[in-house]
Amino acid sequence: MVNNTDYVGTLFDNSDSNPSKITLAFTMAGVALKKGHSASVILMVDAVHLALPNALDNVNIGAPFEPAGELLEAFIEKGGQVLVCGACMKHNGVEESAIDKRFIVISGDDVVELLMNAKGSLQLN
Numbered sequence: 100m101v102n103n104t105d106y107v108g109t110l111f112d113n114s115d116s117n118p119s120k121i122t123l124a125f126t127m128a129g130v131a132l133k134k135g136h137s138a139s140v141i142l143m144v145d146a147v148h149l150a151l152p153n154a155l156d157n158v159n160i161g162a163p164f165e166p167a168g169e170l171l172e173a174f175i176e177k178g179g180q181v182l183v184c185g186a187c188m189k190h191n192g193v194e195e196s197a198i199d200k201r202f203i204v205i206s207g208d209d210v211v212e213l214l215m216n217a218k219g220s221l222q223l224n
Contacts, residue, residue, distance in 0.1 A: 101182060101209045103216040106131035106138040110146040111224040118158045118167070120223040121149065125170035127221055132177045136218070140174070141210060142202075143184040144224075147191050150183045150198035175201055184210065 110124040124140055131138040142149050149155060158167035175181065181202045188195065188204065195204055205213075214220055 101139075101203060101205050101213060102137075102180075104139040104180070104213060105136035105218045107213050107217040107220040108138070108140045109210075109214075109220065109222045109224075110140060110142055110149070111144040111222075113145040113148045114154065114158045114167075116145060119160050121146075121155065121158050122160050122164045122167050122170065124221070124223050125155075125167055125174055126164060128179055129170055129174050129177070131219075132174065132179055137178070138174070139180045139182055139213060141182045141184065141205070141213070143187050143210070145191065147183055147187045147193050150181070150188070150193065150202050152199050182209070182213075 108124045108128045112120045128138045128140050155167040155171050182205045183198060183202050185204045185206055
């Protein structure tokens, strides 16, 4: 079971389909942490490919936004958690052994629980 969190950002796109949504997801999650809230970003559907190590290294949409890889590192360093939908991983052929070891694989039950208990959420689809 995953710890409940104040803010949940849910991301559905990968770096090929929409790098702006990736950047926005980690920017807003970082803002939640700066404001003293706990925060999580859930990677679902095609976004599970972002769970692979270094997947965000080349995602940079430009000013005024920071590169997504830097946003991710700051987010994790400040206590944010990145969660990955296990069923979406299976559907997309992403093996759990291949993802970033700092990320947590979760179930659909976990997703619902997190969203229902969060103070706020942002779905980027």
